[in-house]
Amino acid sequence: MLDDAPIYASVPARDIDRAKRWYQEKLGFTPEVDMGPNGAVYKGGRGTRFVLYETLYAGTGKHTIAGWTVSDLDAAVAELRGRGVVFEEYDGTNGPKTEGGVARDDGGAAAWFKDSEDNILNLNELPPGMSLD
Numbered sequence: 001m002l003d004d005a006p007i008y009a010s011v012p013a014r015d016i017d018r019a020k021r022w023y024q025e026k027l028g029f030t031p032e033v034d035m036g037p038n039g040a041v042y043k044g045g046r047g048t049r050f051v052l053y054e055t056l057y058a059g060t061g062k063h064t065i066a067g068w069t070v071s072d073l074d075a076a077v078a079e080l081r082g083r084g085v086v087f088e089e090y091d092g093t094n095g096p097k098t099e100g101g102v103a104r105d106d107g108g109a110a111a112w113f114k115d116s117e118d119n120i121l122n123l124n125e126l127p128p129g130m131s132l133d
Contacts, residue, residue, distance in 0.1 A: 009066035012058035022116035059118025073125035
């Protein structure tokens with residue numbers, strides 16, 4: 001039943017106006033549906049969507065809450081850095097080890113960053129020959 005239904009991410013924000021600005025200025029998203037003070041729905045690639053909504057619990061998770069698969073991670077990281085996005089560095093103690101904000105393993109790569117609400121987001125590049133299709 002659910003294995004054939006579309007899925008979307010729910011991204012929490014403490015300050016919805018600040019978060020909407022950040023997602024537009026840093027990531028280039030424009031709301032598909034702007035719900036005013038209740039949040040916004042954004043359209044991603046291949047018909048995917050995520051909702052940004054206001055809650056006091058934003059930024060309290062210490063895990064990745066949403067991510068994007070890109071074809072060229074290094075180019076995406078460089079573009080986002082140019083927009084002021086700061087990538088996280090991890091030492092490998094409890095997870096990946098990054099160098100220059102990027103972790104590489106088995107031909108794939110990933111990078112993590114925080115949004116304006118302290119949520120952890122990521123970019124990933126699949127290993128050669130692997131596809132989301």
